[in-house]
Amino acid sequence: MTQRVLDLNSGMAMVVTDLHGGWDVYYRLRELFLTQQAKGTVDYLVLCGDLIHSEGLEETDASLEILLDIMALQAELGSSKVITLLGNHELPHIYGLTLAKGAVEYTPRFEAALTRLDQRYKGTQRRKDVVNFLMSLPFFVRTKAGVLLTHAGASADISSAKQAERLFNLDHAALIEAADKELKKFDIASLQRGYSHFTGLSYEEQAKRYLAVTGPDDPRYNDLLRVLFLTGQNTDFDLMWNTLFSQNELEVGETTYQRTVRNFLQAISEVSPNEQRVLTTGHIGVKDGFLEVGKQQLRFASYTHAFPKRAARYLMLDCEAAVKATTDLIPHLKFVFDQTPPAVVPILRPPTPAGLSQTPA
Numbered sequence: 627m628t629q630r631v632l633d634l635n636s637g638m639a640m641v642v643t644d645l646h647g648g649w650d651v652y653y654r655l656r657e658l659f660l661t662q663q664a665k666g667t668v669d670y671l672v673l674c675g676d677l678i679h680s681e682g683l684e685e686t687d688a689s690l691e692i693l694l695d696i697m698a699l700q701a702e703l704g705s706s707k708v709i710t711l712l713g714n715h716e717l718p719h720i721y722g723l724t725l726a727k728g729a730v731e732y733t734p735r736f737e738a739a740l741t742r743l744d745q746r747y748k749g750t751q752r753r754k755d756v757v758n759f760l761m762s763l764p765f766f767v768r769t770k771a772g773v774l775l776t777h778a779g780a781s782a783d784i785s786s787a788k789q790a791e792r793l794f795n796l797d798h799a800a801l802i803e804a805a806d807k808e809l810k811k812f813d814i815a816s817l818q819r820g821y822s823h824f825t826g827l828s829y830e831e832q833a834k835r836y837l838a839v840t841g842p843d844d845p846r847y848n849d850l851l852r853v854l855f856l857t858g859q860n861t862d863f864d865l866m867w868n869t870l871f872s873q874n875e876l877e878v879g880e881t882t883y884q885r886t887v888r889n890f891l892q893a894i895s896e897v898s899p900n901e902q903r904v905l906t907t908g909h910i911g912v913k914d915g916f917l918e919v920g921k922q923q924l925r926f927a928s929y930t931h932a933f934p935k936r937a938a939r940y941l942m943l944d945c946e947a948a949v950k951a952t953t954d955l956i957p958h959l960k961f962v963f964d965q966t967p968p969a970v971v972p973i974l975r976p977p978t979p980a981g982l983s984q985t986p987a
Contacts, residue, residue: 628762631794632709633899634945635770637669641941643777643908645673646715646930647680649688651962655928655940656695663707668942670706671699672767674908675713675777675870676930679725679732690739694751697759705762712763713777713909714870720760720798721856722849724836734835741838761798765869768894769945772903773955779874779907779923780883780890783865787896793869794897796862805855809848817851875919876910884920891922904949906941915939916959924952928962938962 640659645652655671662668673696678689699708718725718733719740725732740753767775784790809817818829825832832850833839839847856863875883887905895901905923908931915937916926924941932938939959949955 628764628797629794630764630796631766631768631898632706632764633768633770634670635900636946638667639670639672639767639769639775639941639943639945640668641672641674641775641906641943642928643674643940644676644713644927644930645692646676647678647682647687647689647692648929649686649691651929651938652677652688652692652695655962656699663703670945671708672775672943673708673710674775674906675711675763676715676908677710677713678719678736679715681730684735687735689736690743690756693756693759697751697755709767710763711767711775711777712760712765712870716760716763717867717870720757721802722837722846722852724850731836734838737836737838765793765796765866766894768898768900768902769943770900771943771945771947771949772901773906773943773945773949774891774894774902774904775906775943777907778870778872778909779919779925780887780905781865781869781872782878782886782889783868784893785889786893789865790893790897792862793865796866801856801863802852805852808855809851814848814851817854818848821851874910880919884922887920887922904952904955906943906955913937915961916956918952918956921951921953924955926959932962936961936963 640655640662642655645655659668659671677692677696680687680689696708696710715725715732717723719736723733740756743749743751743756744753765776769775784793821832822829829850830842833847834841837844837846837849841847857867858864874886877883878886891902891905903922907923907925908927910925911931911933912925912927913933915932916924916939919925926939926941928940929935929938938961940962941955942958942960943955944958
């Protein structure tokens, strides 16, 4: 079982958030990391989730290409050097869930890309490899500096050491197995009819759209029904969901949320080798590229959630030097883009990631 937390006790980490399928910005940061690593000035690249699901045109969405490239980088450099944390946009593809915001449906496009990956005649990676990669991702990076890295922020569900340990040891495969075991106890056709009645669309139509399956003979055809058996009172799935999908200060207000941050960091610290004093995240849009959420959380945006985009930042974090408050981190935020007016350049499709012999779909 994968441990959902990693420890970095020394060295320099380049921390990036929320790229959402943007190949150009990913490649810019990737090359910057590799250049600095070759010089010995950076040791780790930490990608804090939500690498996938562009809201732009499909032809410019490089979500799958980014994941495949990261998988190749990890194979070359090691997953202890190129670290990817699980974000709320990656999570649905582990469990066969749908994800939408208003009229924007995120999951169908990526599921279709995964299906096309299986249809390639040549190439070493398949859908199962990408899903297994997502299942392996940690939720947190703890540092000796006292900075905790994660995707979204603090969750009120994690207010004790016991709850933190449950999240640290969460097993996706066990949760899926348990849900599928319960699913088999029921009449599948009845569940499909109930699902269709609730959504107003036929189950087959939805399975084809949201799972990119060909029809009822596909072994993943009933995965949409899994959601009926994943949630419940105080389940590990709900613990994870509420942590990764929380809107944090936007839900409860900044004063209440700052108390949640304190309790969250205290709970994490009780089961950590070093006290964790400052939380560093992405997940939510921020003006001018970063926001101090009190003295114990720094929220920044490396691309999608930066307003304006030219304010996008990444963080250079000394994993050993003690950090007491968010103000200690702000001088180490760097601009992703030059602050001179950018030249107009054409949008390019990404090159074929390592291990693939055909042009990406």
